[in-house]
């Protein structure tokens with residue numbers, strides 16, 4: 001199988017590791033890729049959000065499967081263009097990707113499908129925002145309606161800050177605050193059959209103890225020793241299958257990766273958000289534990305044969321990833337600094353590039369992450385920190401508490 005992988009972040013480096021490790025994958029081409037992916041794939045340049053350009057590249061490289069990493073090409077309809085050309089693609093079409101592309105659309109689908117989620121209002125003016133904030137009370141949750149690279153959500157006790165964020169965004173969804181630990185559940189689907197991966201937890205806030213602003217994610221671990229038993233089956237029944245059925249009913253089946261972001265509240269699991277692609281950095285830990293070859297799994301989802309795919313096999317133990325971020329992130333990051341220690345196994349590249357002499361340079365907000373497995377969560381965490389702490393980059397920062405509360409048994413389920 002010849003596979004074309006679109007994207008160039010940490011998620012795509014993790015996908016590339018999985019795809020390159022699949023004996024059925026004879027050629028891996030990545031566009032644009034990154035310096036970490038360069039060791040695993042042939043790199044090509046393409047405007048990933050241009051459906052015609054991606055289709056031309058897929059035909060040129062004779063791809064049997066295209067895997068779309070990021071959300072922007074999905075929302076831009078790249079998967080539709082590929083399917084129209086008869087190319088097997090892992091990723092939903094543009095209409096189905098609106099589950100991520102528009103919070104209002106996602107809420108509408110959830111309501112129609114009876115999916116348990118936070119009560120919410122879609123608002124476009126200051127008056128309706130204020131009314132919604134006052135109905136739900138603090139903490140206030142205000143979400144930009146459109147794509148915002150994981151940074152469009154403000155959760156705050158400060159009513160003025162909530163109003164300011166709404167004014168900056170235009171259309172927003174204001175919703176009730178969901179209290180409880182968060183879970184990211186990835187589901188591989190061909191539109192009808194659906195296979196859950198291991199639940200993971202990520203760390204959205206920039207600072208230790210979940211302080212500071214939201215980021216794209218500062219670390220992750222899997223599996224979740226504290227998760228209620230039966231959680232995955234419950235979410236498949238309450239959320240995933242009803243959502244997939246509603247998307248089929250609308251004539252826009254969702255095929256690809258349905259990312260279900262959940263809060264485990266006193267009343268049970270509630271959806272915080274849907275995404276239409278693998279999450280970053282949870283992908284790094286989930287795929288580190290997946291033993292089943294990745295290319296075959298994604299190909300089955302892309303060719304509507306997932307019901308015939310054998311059950312997934314998982315490695316024993318646990319995986320942890322710790323993100324190293326540039327100075328300034330999640331604001332404007334400092335870039336162009338030399339990174340040392342970044343070219344080691346287990347280091348997953350996200351925001352790096354090669355300088356003229358082959359040196360590794362910082363080129364983004366989240367620079368790289370150290371990803372390790374171990375016989376248990378504590379061992380995996382220690383190994384991930386050892387990896388990431390072997391990297392030097394001026395001004396860089398990382399969280400010090402990734403997976404620590406889980407290792408110490410301090411995650412309490414409400415109720």
Ligand code: AMP
Nearest residue numbers: 118141153175176177178204261272273
């Ligand atoms: P989202 O982009 O929708 O995942 O939101 C980013 C982060 O904001 C989530 O991972 C949560 O930590 C937080 N968040 C979003 N919606 C809610 C909510 N209704 N209640 C509590 N926290 C939320």
